[in-house]
Each structure stands twice: as C-alpha cells, then as structure tokens.
Amino acid sequence: MRSVVLSLLVLLCSLVQASDPPVVTIRPGQGMIQVGDKVEVLTDHTRSLSLEEVIGSPDFRASTSMVPNLGISDAAHWFRFRVENKANGTMHGLVVGNSEIPTIDAWVIHGEGRxxxxxVGQAVTIGSLAEPDVEPIVPINVDNGSQVLVYLRLESDKQLVVPVSIGAADDLRNYVAGRDLLIGCYIGFMVVLLLYNLFVFLSTRDRHYLIYVMYILLVSITQLVFMGYAKFRFWPESTWFAEQASVIFTVATAVAANEFMIAFIQARKFEPRLARGRAFIYALMAIGLGARLSQFPIEGYQLLQLLVMVSAGYQFIVAYRIARKGVRTAKYFLVAWCMFLAGIVLFVLKDIELLPYNDFTKYTMPIGTAFEGIMLSLALADRINTLRREKERSQAEALASSLENQRIVREQNMLLEVKVAERTHELQETNEHLKRTQTQLVNAEKMASLGQLTAGIAHEINNPINFITSNIQPLRRNIAEIVEVMQEYRTLTPDSAAAKLPELQVRERRMGIADSIEELQDIIGSIAEGSSRTAEIVRGLRNFSRLDEDDLKESDLHDGIRNTLALLAPHLRDKVQVRCDFQTLPLVECFPGKVNQVFMNVLTNAIQATMARTDGATPEVSITTAAVDDQVRISIRDNGIGMSDEVMAHMFDPFFTTKPVGEGTGLGLAIVYGIVQDHHGHITVDSIVGQGTTFHIHLPSRQHQSQARRA
Incomplete structure (x- = not known):
C-alpha cells in the first residue's frame, strides 16, 4: 500500500513540477558531460528526510558550480535533475567522479510513476553493485525522446566534492577505457620506478633507496585508494577499511615523505632542531588518526587535513633552508617536492572552480607524484654519482698519500738503516766493553776471594818451607863430615891402610858419623814431606783457578770441592767442622775453573755465616752431592745466622751485600748465579733466620755444544 501511495505521489509531483528541475539532454556523440551546474541541491542537516519528503520540499536550490563542493559535514545532501534522451539507445550511465563518497542512493523516476x-559508494561491497567500477556508476534507462527524474542522496564525513557526469552507453565505455588507460600508465610507471630503485638498493645497500622504495609504494597505494582502484582490487568486501584507507595511507605517506626527506638531505646534520620538530607533527597526527577512527571522525579528519598541509609546508621549509646552504640533494628534493605540491594545488584549484574540471586537472595529483618520483630518482642517481666521484677523489688522494707515505717510509728506512748500523756498532762496542768489564769483575772477585785466602795459604806454604830451610844447615854439616871421612878413606893405600885405618875409625867414632848418617835419613824425610806439602798446596791452587782451561771439559766435581776445601783449610782448621757426603757422580761437562769459583764463593759465605753466630753453637758446614736424572745436585748447608726474605730477594743482585763497607764487593753470589746460568743449570736457596742456609746447585751433566758458551 505504501509503495502505491509513493508511486502516486511521485507521479503527481512530476506532473506538478514538470518544468521545475533542470534538464540534462543526452545527445549522440557528445561524450560524458558535466552536470554539476545543472542540478538542484538540498541539504538535510537532520539526515532524516525521506524521498517522499524531499520530493515535496521547496528547499532545493540550483547549483552554480560545475563541480559542487559541499565541504565537510554530517548532513545528507540531495541532488535533483531531469535527464532527456535524444541519443540512440535507452541505456545510459551517470558517473560520480569521487570514489571517496561512502554512500550514494540514486532514484530514477519515470513519467508513468515507475x-x-x-x-553505490565506498560503503557498498563490490559484489552488490549493478555496475561494478572503481567510481560510483548509476545506470539510467530512458527511452529515446523521454525524460526521467533523478534524485541522488549523498552522505560523507570527508570533503564532499561531487563531480557528476552523464552520457550514453558508448560514451561511458570510452570514458572508462580512457580512465583505465591513464591509471594503468601511472601504475606501470610507478612500478617501474619502484623496481628500479629496489634493484639499486639491492646493488648498493644504500638505505636511502630502501626508504625511497617504501615512500613510492605508499604514494602509489594512496593514489590508488583515492581513485578507487585499491578497494576494487585489494579489499572489495571490506567496507570499513575502504572508508578509512585514504586517511590511513595519507598519514603513512606523510610520515614516509618526512623520513625520506630527513635522511636524504641530511636534515639531522644541517638542521637538527627542525629535524626533531617532526616528532611533534607525528604526535598530532596520531591524535587526529585516533579521533578519526573513534567517536570524532569529522573532527579527526579536519585535524588530519590541517596536519598534512602543515607537514607539506614543514618539508618545504626544511628543504629550502638546507638548499640555501648549498646542499645539492636538498635542491633536488625541493624541486621534486614543488612538483608534487603543484599537483596538489592544481587539484584543489579544480575543486574550487578556479581551473576547469577535465582529464588533466582531475589527475594532477598522480601526475605530480609521478614527476616527483622522476626528480627524486634523478636526485638519488646524482647522489650516487656524487658519492662515486667523492670516492674516486678520495681513492686518488689516498693513493697519492700512500705513494707519498711510501716515499717517506723509504727515506726513513734508509735513515733508519744508517741509524741502526751506527747504533748496532755502538751496542757491539758497549757489549764488548760489558764483557770485558764482566770478565774484570769476575777476575776481581776471584782475586778478592784468593786475597782472603792469602794469609792462610802463605802460612800453609811457609811451614814446610821453614821446615826445609831449618834442615838445610844440619844436612850440609852432616854431609860435610861424611864427605871429609870418605875423602880420608879414599887416600888410604894398601901399604898405609894398616897403620891409618885404626886412626880413621877412632876419628869416625869421635865425629859421630854413624849418628850423622842416621840423622841424614830423618832430615831427607822431613825435607821430602815439606816439599810434598808445598806441591800439594800449589796443585790445589792450580786446580782451583784452572786458568789454562778455556773449553768445556769433563770434570770430577768431587776433586773441585776437595781442592776448594784445601785452599780454605786455614779458615776451617779448628774453627769449622766440615762434613762431606759424596754420592757417585758422573763426570760433568763444564768449565772447571768457573765451577770451582762457585764452590769457593758459596763455601766462603757459609764459613762466614757460621762464624757470625754469637750463641756458642759449633760452626758446621755440610756438603752433599747426588745424581738426579741427567743432572747433578750439590747442596752446601751451614748452621749460620740465615737470611731474611728481604735479603734473599736481592742476594743475587750485583753489588748487593750485607757486610760492612770494605769487607765485601757484593759480586760473589751474582757471579755464582751467572756461572750456573751459563752452564744451563739453576740454583735454589732455603734459609731460616737463626738456623742456617742451604744452597742447592743443579748442573746438567752434559752441555749442548750449540748452546755452550764461555762462562
């Protein structure tokens, strides 16, 4: 019943207002014609008017704009106009060239009340459209020579710009084909641009190219969203995302553009304060986007519109300031950004009718992005060329510097060789001097050691010599008496023997020749003993010094110890008890004179340490030997005063001594350490203050000839 009443009302209104709505005439071959200035517009602020109420409303006002711009509001807007068909065919089409309008309701009323x-619109799924297309298309079926009344109801919470065009079926097909061709060329161009820069990024690994690739991708998607292709191809059934996609991708593109600019023109380096300012814009964008997607869609949309313009101006200011500093990349970016802004300005001028609405002004925004992409690609290529030139120049400078450094190094090497030769000569001379000094110090220490033994040795030699000297006179007297008697016996003849023999015998008894002969044996024995003792002392001295031995020789260390003890006998007799515990030792390959000096220095220190005790303990020195693997060990222990840890830490240091001034050179143990090291051995010391000290001398039984050197 309601539909019947509505049809009658429509028929009545159409008869009453037959001359009121403007008429749009479709003629053959005229193409798609804009009808924005041929419609009447009614604004329903309550969004509650029904078609019946609108049909009878006297509030329609004629539009004066080729492309009506109804702004941003939550009102519903009605368009009304008549369509007269004077072309061939009955099927025609009405196109609303704005894919961002969420909802468009179209009523086509025929004269007989049908x-x-x-x-159509973003809020309608693709599958439910009578004419699926990227732009809203309303089919109009009108007989040749007839008219129909058309009502359009539009709702949008975005900027509502309504470019309405109408034409015959062939004109509509040509329009769609031409539009798709242009958009296809744009998409192909942007894909080529994206793939080229992606390839360059994969080749150079320059992050600027990656950021630019992301920027191109977002720009392309944003333009496809505005033109309706994104919904048509990517999310045909998602009406909510289709309505919000343009806002989301616009914000993402603005952020990507800012980040690319900051990185590409080095804004952090040249304008650090302005570079940090983008964070404030991002924060406001996040607030606007949140409002848009929640309970304040219009307020959020208006804030985002303002922020996008602020962001565009911000990028222009930053690029301009850095370009003035002579940065080449900033100049390229400024030109590219101006091309993009020019596209936006032309697009807006078209909407406010300062420019005509045509295929060029309709697509100035994607054209601007295409030119921007070309300029930025050229800028990136120029940047690579600049970097390559700088690298080549840097390499040339590095090569020149390297050659200069090589020349300097050669000169320095030559000078260094001369200096090294001079220094080597000086070091050789110094080394020879040190060797001579070392030898002199060793000999001096040895002579000092021998000097300490001089008095005792002199006494030891003087006793047998005095003994011999004192026996020379009695020997001479006895021999003279014996010779005298023998001479007289030799003068006897056979004739006189009988007479003189008794007289000679009496005289022989009177002179005590028998006693003289017996005494002569004793004197000779005493002289022989004194001579043997003297020879023994001399042999001990010679064996101790071994100055005639300059090569490694196999030596019996026990003989060396005995010879050393023989030389120290005057210091030991009736003063120090010496105990020897000699195990079987192999012959040791060494420098015997030097090893004897080791024994002399260590034993001398041991004797002096035992004599330094004041507690009445009997001085004792013990010497033990043993063979350990391929080494021999000589341990010399005394019960002297011992050494503290501090003294032990420095006892092998040259010129270190604890004796009073004038009583020691401080070289004894240093020479001992050096001789043992030169024999590839080692020496260890155990000492307790007040109890005594033990020196453990370890020597290898064989020396490697390649390592042996004069100690």
Missing amino acids: MEHHK
Missing part, C-alpha cells in the same frame, strides 16, 4: 533505486 521508479528504480540504486545504492
């Missing part, structure tokens, strides 16, 4: 209803 009515057709179509619903």
Whole structure:
C-alpha cells in the first residue's frame, strides 16, 4: 500500500513540477558531460528526510558550480535533475567522479510513476553493485525522446566534492577505457620506478633507496585508494577499511615523505632542531588518526587535513633552508617536492572552480607524484654519482698519500738503516766493553776471594818451607863430615891402610858419623814431606783457578770441592767442622775453573755465616752431592745466622751485600748465579733466620755444544 501511495505521489509531483528541475539532454556523440551546474541541491542537516519528503520540499536550490563542493559535514545532501534522451539507445550511465563518497542512493523516476533505486559508494561491497567500477556508476534507462527524474542522496564525513557526469552507453565505455588507460600508465610507471630503485638498493645497500622504495609504494597505494582502484582490487568486501584507507595511507605517506626527506638531505646534520620538530607533527597526527577512527571522525579528519598541509609546508621549509646552504640533494628534493605540491594545488584549484574540471586537472595529483618520483630518482642517481666521484677523489688522494707515505717510509728506512748500523756498532762496542768489564769483575772477585785466602795459604806454604830451610844447615854439616871421612878413606893405600885405618875409625867414632848418617835419613824425610806439602798446596791452587782451561771439559766435581776445601783449610782448621757426603757422580761437562769459583764463593759465605753466630753453637758446614736424572745436585748447608726474605730477594743482585763497607764487593753470589746460568743449570736457596742456609746447585751433566758458551 505504501509503495502505491509513493508511486502516486511521485507521479503527481512530476506532473506538478514538470518544468521545475533542470534538464540534462543526452545527445549522440557528445561524450560524458558535466552536470554539476545543472542540478538542484538540498541539504538535510537532520539526515532524516525521506524521498517522499524531499520530493515535496521547496528547499532545493540550483547549483552554480560545475563541480559542487559541499565541504565537510554530517548532513545528507540531495541532488535533483531531469535527464532527456535524444541519443540512440535507452541505456545510459551517470558517473560520480569521487570514489571517496561512502554512500550514494540514486532514484530514477519515470513519467508513468515507475521508479528504480540504486545504492553505490565506498560503503557498498563490490559484489552488490549493478555496475561494478572503481567510481560510483548509476545506470539510467530512458527511452529515446523521454525524460526521467533523478534524485541522488549523498552522505560523507570527508570533503564532499561531487563531480557528476552523464552520457550514453558508448560514451561511458570510452570514458572508462580512457580512465583505465591513464591509471594503468601511472601504475606501470610507478612500478617501474619502484623496481628500479629496489634493484639499486639491492646493488648498493644504500638505505636511502630502501626508504625511497617504501615512500613510492605508499604514494602509489594512496593514489590508488583515492581513485578507487585499491578497494576494487585489494579489499572489495571490506567496507570499513575502504572508508578509512585514504586517511590511513595519507598519514603513512606523510610520515614516509618526512623520513625520506630527513635522511636524504641530511636534515639531522644541517638542521637538527627542525629535524626533531617532526616528532611533534607525528604526535598530532596520531591524535587526529585516533579521533578519526573513534567517536570524532569529522573532527579527526579536519585535524588530519590541517596536519598534512602543515607537514607539506614543514618539508618545504626544511628543504629550502638546507638548499640555501648549498646542499645539492636538498635542491633536488625541493624541486621534486614543488612538483608534487603543484599537483596538489592544481587539484584543489579544480575543486574550487578556479581551473576547469577535465582529464588533466582531475589527475594532477598522480601526475605530480609521478614527476616527483622522476626528480627524486634523478636526485638519488646524482647522489650516487656524487658519492662515486667523492670516492674516486678520495681513492686518488689516498693513493697519492700512500705513494707519498711510501716515499717517506723509504727515506726513513734508509735513515733508519744508517741509524741502526751506527747504533748496532755502538751496542757491539758497549757489549764488548760489558764483557770485558764482566770478565774484570769476575777476575776481581776471584782475586778478592784468593786475597782472603792469602794469609792462610802463605802460612800453609811457609811451614814446610821453614821446615826445609831449618834442615838445610844440619844436612850440609852432616854431609860435610861424611864427605871429609870418605875423602880420608879414599887416600888410604894398601901399604898405609894398616897403620891409618885404626886412626880413621877412632876419628869416625869421635865425629859421630854413624849418628850423622842416621840423622841424614830423618832430615831427607822431613825435607821430602815439606816439599810434598808445598806441591800439594800449589796443585790445589792450580786446580782451583784452572786458568789454562778455556773449553768445556769433563770434570770430577768431587776433586773441585776437595781442592776448594784445601785452599780454605786455614779458615776451617779448628774453627769449622766440615762434613762431606759424596754420592757417585758422573763426570760433568763444564768449565772447571768457573765451577770451582762457585764452590769457593758459596763455601766462603757459609764459613762466614757460621762464624757470625754469637750463641756458642759449633760452626758446621755440610756438603752433599747426588745424581738426579741427567743432572747433578750439590747442596752446601751451614748452621749460620740465615737470611731474611728481604735479603734473599736481592742476594743475587750485583753489588748487593750485607757486610760492612770494605769487607765485601757484593759480586760473589751474582757471579755464582751467572756461572750456573751459563752452564744451563739453576740454583735454589732455603734459609731460616737463626738456623742456617742451604744452597742447592743443579748442573746438567752434559752441555749442548750449540748452546755452550764461555762462562
């Protein structure tokens, strides 16, 4: 019943207002014609008017704009106009060239009261459209020579710009084909641009190219969203995302553009304060986007519109300031950004009718992005060329510097060789001097050691010599008496023997020749003993010094110890008890004179340490030997005063001594350490203050000839 009443009302209104709505005439071959200035517009602020109420409303006002711009509001807007068909065919099409309008309800009312209803827009899924297309298309079926009344109801919470065009079926097909061709060329161009820069990024690994690739991708998607292709191809059934996609991708593109600019023109380096300022814009964008997607869609949309313009101006200011500093990349970016802004300005001028609405002004925004992409690609290529030139120049400078450094190094090497030769000569001379000094110090220490033994040795030698000297006179007297008697016996003849023999015998008894002969044996024995003792002392001295031995020789260390003890006998007799515990030792390959000096220095220190005790303990020195693997060990222990840890830490240091001034050179143990090291051995010391000290001398039984050197 309601539909019948509505049809009658529509028929009545169409008869009453037959001359009121403007008429759009479709003629053959005229193409798609804009009808924005041929419609009447009604604004429904309550969004509650029904078609019946609108049909009878006297509030329609004629539009004066080729492309009506109804702004941003939550009102519903009605368009009304008549369509007259003077072309061939009955099927025609009405195109609303704005894919961002969420809801468009279209009613086509025929003269006999018949009515057709179509619903198009972003909020309508692709599958439910009568004419699926990227732009809203309303089919209009009108007989040749007839008229139909068209009502359009539009709702949008975005900027509502309504470019309405109408034409015959062939004109519509040509329009769609031409539009798709242009958009296809744009998409192909942007894909080539994206793939080229992606390839360059993979080749150079320059992060600027990666950021630029992301920027191109977002720009391309944003333009496809505005033109309706994104919904048509990517999310045909998601009406909510289709309505919000343009806002989301616009914000993402603005952020990507800022980040690319900051990195590409080095804003952090040249304008650090302005570079940090983008964070404030991002924060406001996040607030606007949140409002848009929640309970304040219009307020959020208006804030985002303002922020996008602020962001565009911000990028222009930053690029301009850095370009003035002579940065080449900033100049390229400024030109590219101006091309993009020019596209936006032309697009807006078209909407406010300062420029005509045509295929060029309709697509100035994607054209601007295409030119921007070309300029930025050229800028990136120029940047690579600049970097390559700088690298080549840097390499040339590095090569020149390297050659200069090589020349300097050669000169320095030559000078260094001369200096090294001079220094080597000086070091050789110094080394020879040190060797001579070392030898002199060793000999001096040895002579000092021998000097300490001089008095005792002199006494030891003087006793047998005095003994011999004192026996020379009695020997001479006895021999003279014996010779005298023998001479007289030799003068006897056979004739006189009988007479003189008794006289000679009496005289022989009177002179005590028998006693003289017996005494002569004793004197000779005493002289022989004194001579043997003297020879023994001399042999001990010679064996101790071994100055005639300059090569490694196999030596019996026990003989060396005995010879050393023989030389020290005057210091030991009736003063120090010496105990020897000699195990079987192999012959040791060494420098015997030097090893004897080791024994002399260590034993001398041991004797002096035992004599330094004041507690009445009997001085004792013990010497033990043993063979350990391929080494021999000589341990010399005394029960002297011992050494503290501090003294032990420095006892092998040259010129270190604890004796009073004038009583020691401080070289004895240093020479001992050096001789043992030169024999590839080692020496260890155990000492307790007040109890005594033990020196453990370890020597290898064989020396490697390649390592042996004069100690």
